[in-house]
Amino acid sequence: MGTTPQATHVADVPAAMDRALALAALGPAHGPNPRVGCVLLAPQRHGDTHRTVIGEGWHRGAGTPHAEVAALADARARGNDPRGTTAVVTLEPCNHTGRTGPCAQALLDAGVAEVVHALDDPGAASGGGAAHLRDHGVPVQPGPRQAEALGLVRAWHHAVxxxxxxxxxxxxxxxxxxxxxxxxxxxxxxxxxxxxxxxxxxxxxxxxxxxxxxxxxxxxxxxxxxxxxxxxxxxxxxxxxxxxxxxxxxxxxxxxxxxxxxxxxxxxxxxxxxxxxxxxxxxxxxxxxxxxxxxxxxxxxxxxxxxxxxxxxxxxxxxxxxxxxxxxxxxxxxxxxxxxxxxxxxxxxxxxxxxxxxxxxx
CATH class of the missing domain: 3.40.430.10 (Dihydrofolate Reductase, subunit A)
Structure with a gap:
């Protein structure tokens, strides 16, 4: 779905987060929504040292699909099944319906097995995605690069x-x-x-x-x-x-x-x-x-x-x-x-x- 070169493998979650941050930076710095990037890693198998990137996306501005939904669409466009994947996201998936639906539910509906996010969502309305995922049996882990993720959304984070x-x-x-x-x-x-x-x-x-x-x-x-x-x-x-x-x-x-x-x-x-x-x-x-x-x-x-x-x-x-x-x-x-x-x-x-x-x- 993007115009950027698509990675094929990453060594670990930190490398995937680096890629997600690079994707997030492609979004507009202005506007009511934060810049967010998402990378979907294929299910980890015993002995794997690399995990294939099966989809990735970023938020392109208000009214467009959020990063997680864009990454899911990218995976499907490549012919990849997102079930059992790990979603590596720069910001906690949202849990509210605005111009688009809640990303936490989209990840659940897609069968994503695990979520790693760098920064918590402080919004009273938009936050709570991690709790929603955990309540439905999906592990959610704090990820690396918190400072870098904050640097991309500093104004939005402060305003919210x-x-x-x-x-x-x-x-x-x-x-x-x-x-x-x-x-x-x-x-x-x-x-x-x-x-x-x-x-x-x-x-x-x-x-x-x-x-x-x-x-x-x-x-x-x-x-x-x-x-x-x-x-x-x-x-x-x-x-x-x-x-x-x-x-x-x-x-x-x-x-x-x-x-x-x-x-x-x-x-x-x-x-x-x-x-x-x-x-x-x-x-x-x-x-x-x-x-x-x-x-x-x-x-x-x-x-x-x-x-x-x-x-x-x-x-x-x-x-x-x-x-x-x-x-x-x-x-x-x-x-x-x-x-x-x-x-x-x-x-x-x-x-x-x-x-x-x-x-x-x-």
Whole structure:
């Protein structure tokens, strides 16, 4: 069923999980559903050192078959009987009916003998697939690569677990944290490589948010574009936060994702509204007022800090005062990733609360 090369043998379950993770990564990072991959291993016979892969699949987006169902269909298309197989899945099979039926029941109906999954499903509605399988006599085992599986579904996992979108705050500053010069000029602090990376990130999120102040001052389109200026296939929801109206000539009324204007300054209301719209990953791009409000409310989960090797010494900063008066009161973040982008640098930092994640981060 896929367009990727089909493996014929794997040595063990960890290798099958690696393959399932590679398949899962083919699915879209955006959207209401998680990226999941599944590999079906033929029944193990005494003395076997390799188990044949008889089917594999991944989830291609909302409304399409889930990974387990795709793998079962792939097995049958190859002329293989899935009875007695081991399903190696990156995420616990779901146990609810949405646009598609429950994967746990599909595996039962197909006669799968064992399930190994890397990550538990935290959803109140979608979770429980492992218990359903066990209740019907199918052993379910925790699998390897939990951190890698979480890395593929981090925003979805967070949104399902907490009831609000995963929030990434984008900052583009000079070395001394300035976002514009004293005269207001700000284009461009970072170079084309950093801007291209930022557009690639836009193409993976569900929504982008700015304030009405930023929308009125900069007239952004808030589209995701390739380096040659072409709009990408996926365009995130464009969210404007604030009470002032936007002119009908605004670029936000032009081609791109749907425009949602939330006439509020309450960031909790913003996230509640976006959650009802199944937004899993929100990118906050501007301005300082929205960044500050999100940080003050402890609602930022990740920061993408694009830093240009430039000094201004004065001018507006990326974040307004947070009310922190002593160093010990400052929140500490974990540096997750550092990358050079042309002359600029990207630092990705995440909150230090990892109580819901595996011991090793992806």
């Amino acid at each position: 677990r907490t009831g609000r979108p995963y929030v990434t705050l984008k900052l583009a500053t000079t070395l001394d944290g300035r976002v514009a010069a004293l005269d207001g000029t700000s284009r461009w602090i970072t170079g084309p490589d950093a801007r291209a990376h930022a557009h690639a990130v836009r193409a993976t999120v569900d929504a982008i948010a700015v304030t009405t102040g930023t929308a009125l001052a900069d007239d952004p389109a808030l589209t995701a574009r390739t380096p040659d200026g072409t709009r990408t296939e996926h365009q995130p929801l464009r969210v404007v936060v604030g009470h002032r109206d936007l002119p009908t000539t605004s670029r936000l009324h032009g081609p791109g994702g749907e425009l949602l204007h939330l006439h509020t300054h309450d960031v909790h209301h913003v996230l509640d509204e976006l959650h009802t719209r199944h937004v899993r990953h929100l990118l906050v791009e501007g301005g300082p007022a929205l960044a500050t409000a999100m940080l003050r409310a402890a609602l930022v989960d990740q920061v993408h800090a694009y830093i240009a090797p430039m000094l201004l010494g004065t001018g507006p900063t990326a974040v307004n005062p947070l009310g922190i008066t002593t160093l010990t009161a400052a929140p500490r973040w974990q540096t997750h990733h550092l990358q050079q982008l042309g002359p600029d640098a990207l630092l990705v930092a995440r909150t230090t609360d990892t109580s819901h994640t595996p011991d090793q981060e992806s």
